[in-house]
Amino acid sequence: MGAQPILYSFDDVDAVSKALRKYVIEAQNAAFQRHDRFQISVSGGSLPKTLAQGLLADSLGSGDKVDFSKWEIFFADERAVPLDHEDSNYKLLKEELLDKIPKELGTPTVHPINLRYLDDLQELADQYQAEILQSFAAKDSVKIPVFDLHLLGAGPDGHTCSLFPGHDLLRETNAWVGYEANSPKPPPRRITLTLPVLTHGLKLAYVTTGDGKGEILHKIFDTEEGKTLPCGLVNEGAGDRVAWFTDTKAVKGVQFPKKSSL
Numbered sequence: 001m002g003a004q005p006i007l008y009s010f011d012d013v014d015a016v017s018k019a020l021r022k023y024v025i026e027a028q029n030a031a032f033q034r035h036d037r038f039q040i041s042v043s044g045g046s047l048p049k050t051l052a053q054g055l056l057a058d059s060l061g062s063g064d065k066v067d068f069s070k071w072e073i074f075f076a077d078e079r080a081v082p083l084d085h086e087d088s089n090y091k092l093l094k095e096e097l098l099d100k101i102p103k104e105l106g107t108p109t110v111h112p113i114n115l116r117y118l119d120d121l122q123e124l125a126d127q128y129q130a131e132i133l134q135s136f137a138a139k140d141s142v143k144i145p146v147f148d149l150h151l152l153g154a155g156p157d158g159h160t161c162s163l164f165p166g167h168d169l170l171r172e173t174n175a176w177v178g179y180e181a182n183s184p185k186p187p188p189r190r191i192t193l194t195l196p197v198l199t200h201g202l203k204l205a206y207v208t209t210g211d212g213k214g215e216i217l218h219k220i221f222d223t224e225e226g227k228t229l230p231c232g233l234v235n236e237g238a239g240d241r242v243a244w245f246t247d248t249k250a251v252k253g254v255q256f257p258k259k260s261s262l
């Protein structure tokens with residue numbers, strides 16, 4: 001058995017956002033030491049709100065500082081819609097976080113999808129891969145981009161990003177970015193980072209809160225079947241580089257050992 005993911009459980013969403021802030025800042029500071037920038041990917045769903053709550057909170061003093069000017073933000077998955085569309089993950093992140101960043105914290109570099117290719121999902125995915133390559137190319141010969149951090153969510157069926165249980169895309173081993181034309185969660189047309197890119201991340205954090213996550217978290221952490229779901233495969237592939245940030249409601253029925261502090 002490989003290294004296990006870390007399952008954190010906190011009293012409520014407020015406490016989750018505080019712990020997430022600490023974790024993200026530690027990942028940021030480690031990345032700055034390594035290459036003076038912080039290359040991350042961010043999913044949609046409920047994550048951007050909890051993330052923003054943590055990142056926009058008052059600083060607790062030296063060491064607890066977000067420097068967005070050296071952040072490079074990619075989308076772990078994105079819907080094939082215009083950037084001002086209700087379904088756009090870019091719009092979601094912009095409204096929850098980007099528009100609210102005070103000037104003194106700096107401005108991140110954000111990489112949205114290329115709208116010229118909205119009608120051609122293969123091209124949309126390929127172009128996004130090229131965008132990632134450009135940003136990572138200077139660093140290594142880039143067989144696969146190693147993100148400093150992936151910030152992810154888990155769906156009620158165990159999906160993560162736009163990687164859905166039983167879909168062929170889950171078995172992709174070459175492309176860094178794939179496309180999904182039939183997402184069971186609307187809207188149907190999306191692009192997503194692939195499993196190998198996720199599991200090569202230096203750190204991965206899941207944010208899953210609320211009663212609605214109870215059943216799926218039990219399945220992912222306590223059952224064999226859960227290991228075959230997209231979230232389970234990420235746990236398996238990335239081991240203790242994965243940290244789950246949950247509230248007590250979400251892990252009520254989970255037997256897997258939990259931690260309550262970072």
Ligand SMILES: O=C(O)[C@H](O)[C@@H](O)[C@H](O)[C@H](O)COP(=O)(O)O
Binds near residue numbers: 046153154155156185
């Ligand atoms: O754009 C998307 O649809 C997401 O990236 C998706 O993978 C999300 O993270 C999960 O569905 C969890 O969403 P919730 O946190 O809202 O349950």
